[in-house]
Amino acid sequence: DKLNPNGGAIAMGHPIGFSGARLVTTLVHELRRRKGRFGLATMCIGVGQGIALVVENLA
Numbered sequence: 071d072k073l074n075p076n077g078g079a080i081a082m083g084h085p086i087g088f089s090g091a092r093l094v095t096t097l098v099h100e101l102r103r104r105k106g107r108f109g110l111a112t113m114c115i116g117v118g119q120g121i122a123l124v125v126e127n128l129a
Contacts, residue, residue: 076096076100093111094111094123094125097109097110097123098125101125102127102129106127108124108125108127109127110123110125111123
């Protein structure tokens with residue numbers, strides 16, 4: 071098991087709203103590529119807030 075195997079969004083810049091889209095898209099592609107069942111994406115939002123998403127691969 072590896073955490074963040076493909077690096078982060080800093081290299082792609084930080085346009086508004088891109089981080090969440092990139093995280094979910096990368097997560098879905100990695101779940102398919104690795105034939106994984108579950109994936110977790112987390113993101114800090116600022117002011118002590120955060121968000122998390124669990125994705126299940128049903129394919």
